Amino acid sequence: PAAYGNVTGSMSVMDFLGKDYRSVLGLPVINIPGCAPVGDNFTDAVQAILLFLQGLGPLPEFDELGRPAWQFSETVHRRCVRAGYYEEGTFAKEYGDPECLVEIGCWGPVVQCNITEKGAVAHMGGCMNAGGPCIGCTMPGFPDKFSPFYKSPPGSLFSSNASRVLGSIVRPLRRISQRERNREIRWHETVSSGWAMEKGDVSLTHKVLEFFYEAMQFQGAKRPERHRTEDKSSSGYQSLPERLYGKDYQVLPEQRGRKAEKRGEHTEGGEE
Numbered sequence: 001p002a003a004y005g006n007v008t009g010s011m012s013v014m015d016f017l018g019k020d021y022r023s024v025l026g027l028p029v030i031n032i033p034g035c036a037p038v039g040d041n042f043t044d045a046v047q048a049i050l051l052f053l054q055g056l057g058p059l060p061e062f063d064e065l066g067r068p069a070w071q072f073s074e075t076v077h078r079r080c081v082r083a084g085y086y087e088e089g090t091f092a093k094e095y096g097d098p099e100c101l102v103e104i105g106c107w108g109p110v111v112q113c114n115i116t117e118k119g120a121v122a123h124m125g126g127c128m129n130a131g132g133p134c135i136g137c138t139m140p141g142f143p144d145k146f147s148p149f150y151k152s153p154p155g156s157l158f159s160s161n162a163s164r165v166l167g168s169i170v171r172p173l174r175r176i177s178q179r180e181r182n183r184e185i186r187w188h189e190t191v192s193s194g195w196a197m198e199k200g201d202v203s204l205t206h207k208v209l210e211f212f213y214e215a216m217q218f219q220g221a222k223r224p225e226r227h228r229t230e231d232k233s234s235s236g237y238q239s240l241p242e243r244l245y246g247k248d249y250q251v252l253p254e255q256r257g258r259k260a261e262k263r264g265e266h267t268e269g270g271e272e
């Protein structure tokens with residue numbers, strides 16, 4: 001209601017009372033901003049003040065605008081559920097898309113708000129959690145300095161395009177690492193699951209990149225493995241699979257037969 005041109009003359013309590021105002025407790029105005037403010041932020045601030053006044057809690061910290069610093073010092077972007085999309089340079093084109101909303105008008109990177117952690121009501125919902133771009137309602141410049149709503153902020157031209165360029169390199173590399181880490185050590189090409197019987201299609205690029213990736217990953221560290229004699233139990237204990245399948249116990253069943261045949265051993269049913 002305090003937007004330019006409002007006919008009511010409304011303004012914030014701080015503007016109305018002035019910077020020299022002090023309450024009977026000697027406090028200046030405390031602002032819990034928002035349109036409407038998150039109820040939990042209000043009760044949280046009241047609780048912190050009461051605990052302090054009772055000598056049971058530390059002195060609550062407020063910023064230069066009288067906002068509880070523990071609630072409003074971080075931008076909402078830093079803890080947004082969509083921040084990973086921003087970082088990978090993928091952006092929503094229309095409402096309902098799951099990606100970052102900056103190109104359809106989200107001001108989150110410059111807005112101090114905690115709704116993505118606190119939720120709107122009872123720790124649920126909240127703007128970006130529910131698909132709505134941030135229009136800066138906790139900021140003193142709201143609404144005029146964030147209008148027109150739902151138009152991408154000018155600053156995002158630089159930052160989102162920088163993320164897009166970086167993301168176009170990072171995303172495919174991450175997919176390679178992700179695919180590789182979706183494979184168990186004992187099965188790599190063929191997934192041991194009724195959900196995916198097809199043969200894995202691993203490209204040469206994948207193999208080369210993963211080779212160097214693993215070399216860096218295990219540089220100066222021991223690779224996990226269980227065939228080394230010093231790793232065997234000193235008591236001579238062997239797990240059931242180890243007793244049944246010998247040194248091939250970590251190999252997939254369909255591969256044990258082939259391995260045994262190569263060694264010239266007889267296997268029952270050609271499998272084990």
Ligand code: SF4
Binds near residue numbers: 128
């Ligand atoms: S939706 Fe907004 S707050 Fe969330 S990552 Fe994108 S720009 Fe940041």
Ligand code: SF4
Binds near residue numbers: 035076134
């Ligand atoms: S995310 Fe933005 S629009 Fe939503 S409550 Fe916070 S400041 Fe207001």
